[in-house]
Amino acid sequence: MKGDYQELVDEISGLLGVPATLENRDFELIAFGAHDSDDDSAMDPVRTRSILTRKSTPAVRSWFEGFGITRATGPVRIPAAPEAGVFRDRICLPVRHRGIVLGYVWLLDARPGPTAEQLTSAMQVTDRIGALLADEERAGTDLSREFRAVLTAERGWQYDMALAALRTALGPAADGLHTVVCVAPWASGDAPSARAVVGASALCTVPWPWPAGAAHSPAASSPGTGTPAGTGDRGRVAAASPGRTRKGGRGGPKPEEPPRAATDPAGDGGGTTDGHALAVLVRLRAADVLAPALTAAGRLSEAAGSGVAGIALPRRGTGGLAASWREAASAARAVLAEPGLGPIADWASIGPYRLLTSLPPAPAPDPATAALLAPANAELARTTEVFLDCAGQAGRAASALGIHRQTLYYRLTRVERLTGLDLDDGEDRLLLHMALKAARL
16 A cells, blocks of 8 residues: 555656655655755755654644645645744645545645646546545544444453454554543434544444433523523633633523423433434644644534533543543533533533532432422522532622622522521532532533
């Protein structure tokens, strides 16, 4: 297969009279044309580094992608940028197959440069390269079965065998930096191809036993209160969109959401067991750069319609995939419970839900809080949650609720009588706060 790529790159080099370089869509070197010119400037630092290290730097990649090469269907001319380490003008020939970009052919651009007819002929060669890359991806990166086995296997020999199979299928990439994305709910039991998601190493669907929408807490919203639970200083975060998570947001459901029923007595969250979520294993370039995961999460959650997405902490290697999936699923559950956290949230940003989603479901609400969680007391429950979200600061809570401070005190007194808990006691506050949050799940 590599020999086929080399022959095609040499064919492009011959057509255009300049050495060509072929990289995949992650800017990893596949093949390069021979440099037999006496002009040493043809070997500029970017090309040299690509050949010697088999990849381009993040700065170079960012500069090139800024010219729309991931969307281009024809040659793209890119000027030099010494500050990014690019000292020569370039021509990029996108390599596509069935509309999906799979790689790039790079040429140094010199005047007068290739003619339009030469570039058209070269693009016809890139079509053949694209077909080869697509065949290779179909043969080597359709890892949904192996990925699903890792995420669903019980701990023990079955999990160890599944993980070994996935590592073998991933090859050297298994030791790289990854994160896991969870998109839920996912309407279909089928996962899209990894070729359709830039940066994805594997995708699969898994059972999703939790509610497909915001859960059952009656504290979400009450008619006439006008603001979502948890709004306040810590909840003032710009609206999330694909490519952005809600850092530190505490926003609850939207104001127009109706009160919700009390927690399911069975304690299973009221979810069904026939739903699905989509799991995505995403390659990262750096632990502090989640852009590939955010892009994948945004596009896939948009494709899911009402879906949301959670993102795990970055990890190197595959040994922590089970923990990564738990984190990604927990973040998605948190967004479904409190839409103000989303539509995309990374595990580090979901606050108390990091703990609550890791706990087994309680068989029934705590006796002290059961009455408060009943639908008839939705207004009291929401008032309490906002008060506790505001760290017990009455002024902030009254403002967030849109009520007079005396009205707030009156409601809190009723809550104390209803629950038997003392809102001046730290442990009672903690019990009440966690019960209200857990009820959403």
